Amino acid sequence: MAGTTHVSYTANLLKYMSLDQKGSAIAEYIWIDSTGGVRSKSKTLPKIPPSGEFKIEDLPEWNFDGSSTGQAPGDNSDVYLRPVAIFPDPFRKAPNILVICECWNADGTPNKYNYRYEANKLMEAHKDQKPWFGLEQEYTLLDMNDRPYGWPVGGFPGPQGPYYCGVGAGKVFCRDIVEAHFKACLYAGIKISGTNAEVMPAQWEFQVGPCEGIELGDHLWCARFLLNRIAEEFGAKITLHPKPIPGDWNGAGLHSNFSSEDMRKPGGMKHIEAAIKKLEGRHKEHIAVYGEDNTLRLTGRHETGSIDAFTYGVANRGASIRIPREVGHKGYGYFEDRRPASNADPYQITGILMETIFGGVDDAKKA
Ligand code: ADP
Ligand code: MN
Ligand code: MN
Ligand code: MN
Numbered sequence: 001m002a003g004t005t006h007v008s009y010t011a012n013l014l015k016y017m018s019l020d021q022k023g024s025a026i027a028e029y030i031w032i033d034s035t036g037g038v039r040s041k042s043k044t045l046p047k048i049p050p051s052g053e054f055k056i057e058d059l060p061e062w063n064f065d066g067s068s069t070g071q072a073p074g075d076n077s078d079v080y081l082r083p084v085a086i087f088p089d090p091f092r093k094a095p096n097i098l099v100i101c102e103c104w105n106a107d108g109t110p111n112k113y114n115y116r117y118e119a120n121k122l123m124e125a126h127k128d129q130k131p132w133f134g135l136e137q138e139y140t141l142l143d144m145n146d147r148p149y150g151w152p153v154g155g156f157p158g159p160q161g162p163y164y165c166g167v168g169a170g171k172v173f174c175r176d177i178v179e180a181h182f183k184a185c186l187y188a189g190i191k192i193s194g195t196n197a198e199v200m201p202a203q204w205e206f207q208v209g210p211c212e213g214i215e216l217g218d219h220l221w222c223a224r225f226l227l228n229r230i231a232e233e234f235g236a237k238i239t240l241h242p243k244p245i246p247g248d249w250n251g252a253g254l255h256s257n258f259s260s261e262d263m264r265k266p267g268g269m270k271h272i273e274a275a276i277k278k279l280e281g282r283h284k285e286h287i288a289v290y291g292e293d294n295t296l297r298l299t300g301r302h303e304t305g306s307i308d309a310f311t312y313g314v315a316n317r318g319a320s321i322r323i324p325r326e327v328g329h330k331g332y333g334y335f336e337d338r339r340p341a342s343n344a345d346p347y348q349i350t351g352i353l354m355e356t357i358f359g360g361v362d363d364a365k366k367a
Contacts (some may be wrong), residue, residue: 008233017092023048025095029062029081030225031103034070034113035239036292036343038225048095055205059083059099071103071111079111080104085218090184090226098188098225100218116217119351123213125364126354130261132334133216133350134209138252139227140244141174141202142237148202148245149173149236160250163201172197177227177234178204184226192221199250199303203291209257217347242341243296251297251304252342256349259334260357268332275357276312276335277319282356283310283320289348291341298339305338 025048030040041064049058066072066079081101089096096196103111110117123131141149150173151157178195185192185206195206206227208220224240231238243251262271279286287307298307305311305320312321312335314328316327320339327333340349358364 006186021095021309024091025054026092027054027059027096028089028092028098028203029101030084030098030222031064031081031101032113032115032221032345035197036345038221038228039064039069042226052095053077054084054086054095054097056086059086062101066103066187068109071113072105076106078106080106084116085215086224087188087190087222090187091229098222100222104298115345115347115351116214118330119217119347119354120214121361122354122358125361126358127213129352129358130212132210132212132259132264133346133348133353134207134211134257134334135216135220135224135340135346135349136207136253136255136257137220138198138203138205138254140239140241140252141177141204141231142239142244144235144237146237148200150202157201158311159248160199161173163197164199164205166201171201173202174231174234174236175206177236178206179225180230180234181206181223184230185223188222188226190223191215192219192223198252201247203244203250203252210259213320214347215349217345218352220346222276242291242293242343246296248302250302252292253297253304253338254340254342254344254346254349256337256340256353257334258337258357263334264332266332269327272323272327272333272335278356279321279337280310280312282352286339286352286356289344289352290339291344294339294341294342297341307339 025045027045028040028044033039062081063078065077067074067077072079082104083099085100086103087098089098102116103114105111141152143149162171182195191208192213193207198205208223211219228238295307298304300306303317305318311319313319314323315325316322322336
C-alpha cells in the first residue's frame with residue numbers, strides 16, 4: 001500500500017507458523033471491552049477432542065485483569081471469560097480456534113459491558129418467531145496519523161461521487177485489507193454476505209446475515225475482531241466512529257435488517273407495519289442504545305433521517321426505517337432500521353428490536 005511506513009516481517013513469521021504443535025491447539029479468547037473495542041489473549045489447549053472439533057463444553061473458563069480494560073476496579077479486578085461461540089482461526093489455521101466470550105464478574109453477575117447476556121434471554125424467550133438479522137457494518141480505514149487512508153496530506157480528496165462501489169486507483173483505498181477480511185471471514189464460517197466501497201473515500205462496508213437470534217451478534221463481533229486484526233498486519237487502523245470527518249462527508253452506520261417468520265410469508269406486510277408502529281413508540285429508547293455520537297451522523301442529510309424524528313417509507317434512504325422496494329412490491333419480507341451508528345453493539349441492537357416488537361422476557365413467560 002502506498003504511503004505507509006509500516007514494516008512487515010511476514011517472511012520470517014511464516015517459518016514458524018507451519019511448525020508442528022505436538023498435539024495441542026491454540027484458542028484465541030476474544031471479548032468486548034468498556035469502549036466497544038475487542039481484546040483477546042491466547043491459550044494452549046493441551047488436548048484436541050477425538051472428533052477433531054472443539055465444543056463449548058471442551059473450553060475452560062478463563063479470566064483477565066479487568067482494571068486494565070475499564071471493566072473492573074483495581075481492588076477486585078478479576079473478570080471471567082465464559083466461551084460462547086467457536087470459529088476456525090484463519091491466522092493459525094486448524095486445529096486452532098477463535099473463541100467469543102462473555103464477561104462475568106467474580107460475584108457471578110454479568111459484567112456491565114456484557115450486553116450479550118440480556119439479548120440472549122430475549123432471543124430465547126421469543127425463539128418461536130424465528131428472528132433473522134442482517135447488519136451492514138460500515139467502517140473507515142485510517143493511517144497512523146489518524147487521517148483517512150490515502151487522503152492527501154494537508155488536503156482533501158475531490159467531492160463524493162466516484163468512490164461508492166468505486167474501481168480504480170484514486171477511487172478506492174486498502175482493497176487488500178477488504179479482500180483479506182472477506183476471505184478470513186469465509187474461512188472462519190462467518191455468515192458474511194458481501195462487501196462494498198462506501199460513499200466517503202477510505203470507508204467500506206461488509207454485511208453479516210441473515211443470522212437467526214444471538215448468532216448475529218457473535219458473528220458480527222468475530223468479523224470486527226478479524227477486521228482489526230487484519231488491518232493491524234497492513235499498518236492501518238479501523239475506526240467505527242459514525243462521523244469520522246465533519247462536513248460534507250458521509251457518516252458510518254450499522255443498518256439493521258430484520259424479519260420474523262410471519263414477516264417472511266405472503267401477507268407479511270401487516271406484521272412489518274405492526275412492528276414499525278411499535279418502533280415508533282420507542283424511538284428514544286432505541287436511539288439510546290444505537291451508538292455514541294450518533295447525533296453527528298443522523299442529521300437528515302447524507303442518506304440519513306433526523307435523530308429527533310421517527311419516519312419510515314418504501315425505498316426511502318432518508319427515513320429511520322426503510323422498506324426495500326422489492327419487499328413493498330411483493331408484500332412480505334423484511335425491513336431496514338437505518339438508525340444504528342457504526343459503533344453500536346449488535347447485541348444491544350438485536351436485543352431491543354426483540355423487546356420492542358415481541359415484548360420483554362417476562363411478557364413471553366405470561367403469554
Ligand atoms: P442495502 O441495500 O441497504 O445496502 P445490503 O445488501 O447491504 O442492503 O444488506 C442487506 C442485509 O439484509 C444483508 O445483510 C442481508 O443478509 C440481510 N437480509 C436479507 N434478507 C433478510 C431477511 N429476510 N431478514 C433479515 N435480514 C435480511
Ligand atoms: Mn448496504
Ligand atoms: Mn452502506
Ligand atoms: Mn442499508
